[in-house]
Amino acid sequence: MLKALQLIFSIVTVGLALYMMLTHNDQFLSLLNILLGLTMLVLGVIEWQKSKEISAWLLFFVALFSWFVGIYRMIN
Template structure:
């Protein structure tokens, strides 16, 4: 189930990134950061299940930083 969620989130994230790049519409960058954070969270959960705790904690940290900047840019 996590692999399917990872695939869906990755496709949506890449699609949004391509849309932003092709249309020069930077108003969706905060949503892109939040989607990247969700993708990193799912990747961290997959690594946690594989018993790779160090890489899982690093991915969780990257997800938190990405969410922080995404929400911060939405507020401003």
């Protein structure tokens, strides 16, 4: 289940990033940050299940930072 979520979030994130890069359109940048945060959260849960707590915590912090940047960019 988590591998499927990881694959879906990764494909959507890379697809959106490619679209933004090819069209030179940055209006979806905050959405891209939020999707990247979701991807990092799923990766963190997978690492936590493998008993790799240090890398899991790092991925959780990266996800939180990415969400913060995405939401901050949406507000301002």
